[in-house]
Amino acid sequence: MTKEKIEKEIREKIIEDIRPWGKFRQYTSNEISTVKILTVDSNQVLSKQSHKHRDELWVVMDDGLQVELDDKIIKPVRGEEIVIPRGTVHRLGSLGNRGQVMEVSFGYFDEDDIERFDDIYGRDKSGGS
Secondary structure (H helix, E strand, O other), X not given: OOHHHHHHHHHHHOEEEEEOOEEEEEOOOOOOEEEEEEEEOOOOEOOEEXXXXXXXXXXXXXXXXXXXXXXXXXXXXXXXXXXXXXXXXXXXXXXOOOEEEEEEEEEOOOOOOOEEEEOOOOOOOEXXX
């Protein structure tokens, strides 16, 4: 499946429902997924990595972050939703203040499903720690 098709399928699952008090966005419904909040400390960066067995949807919770997707660099704003299809080389970093991203993973989740291409902390090329 192409990265474009994966992104389209993930985005089509997102439901927005308007209520009298405001609205909600629903990212999964009755399906297997893993949800995490990633917190990136001030001026820190995750490893440049990819996954073979899962797609990810990142919901940016704070301004001041930088995302690398393959050879593209973006500076998302709070509330932006970024789809990361499996096989995409990606990295998240803070440009100053501590920032958070909600990560919704689709597919088989295992922290050992990480292939690292660059890591400033000297960790192995694979594995979750």
